[in-house]
Amino acid sequence: MKELIQEKVTIMMEHSNDYIKQHPLFRMHDIVIVDKKKKKKKGLETEINLINRFKQNEKLIYLYKGDEKKYESLLKVRNFFLPDYTIIPFQLPKNDAETIHLIYLLINQKNESYLKLLNSWSSTNKRLQNYTILHGKYNKIQQLQKKGKLITFGKNAIYTLWKEGKGKEKKISKGELDQVIAMVEEDSKNSSPIIVQELMSGDRRFYHSFEKMENLADTASIHVSLLRHIRGDD
Incomplete structure (x- = not known):
């Protein structure tokens, strides 16, 4: 960038x-x-x-x-x-x-x-491909965030992966977080990703690489936008 x-x-x-x-x-x-x-x-x-x-x-x-x-x-x-x-x-x-x-x-x-x-x-x-990854209890997490309560869930949480196309989102997979991230990462080849990770507290972390993401166990949601490369891009 x-x-x-x-x-x-x-x-x-x-x-x-x-x-x-x-x-x-x-x-x-x-x-x-x-x-x-x-x-x-x-x-x-x-x-x-x-x-x-x-x-x-x-x-x-x-x-x-x-x-x-x-x-x-x-x-x-x-x-x-x-x-x-x-x-x-x-x-x-x-x-x-x-x-x-x-x-x-x-x-x-x-x-x-x-x-x-x-x-x-x-x-x-036109060159963007967007994904959203949501914790299985995301609505509950949002309610607790508004109340300022400490949020803890058990291990092996299930996340839902949504893919945007033609202005609409389509649910394409469910699984543990590392599994759904791997699916998005596979599609990120020849792209410049921007990744916005929402923690359970509501704080955000910003990345340009999946490998640099931290605190995965504390993830409430992840928004990803892939900018496809065109010929001549460095």
């Missing part, structure tokens, strides 16, 4: 978890988590007021959850602030590892036009 250009930006993300703040390459940036469950009011005025609170940098990357209607609304907000302030709205990927790919691209190509960024991400997205 290329070294990021070190110019501070604001990253606003509609998500219930602040895992992006834990990524070592993003800590220098101003990251704002917008929990949609807590944001009761909707509309342009609400979005404009929210952005006004956090527009301390020249550019703001806004990763939103929603459909075409939400996108059109954010374009109106973007036009409201131009030319004095630049807002870059992109739909938030469902896969956490894919989100890392997207943020890398937007920060590295910060001087490109919005249209070029859209085209660049479209081309990159």
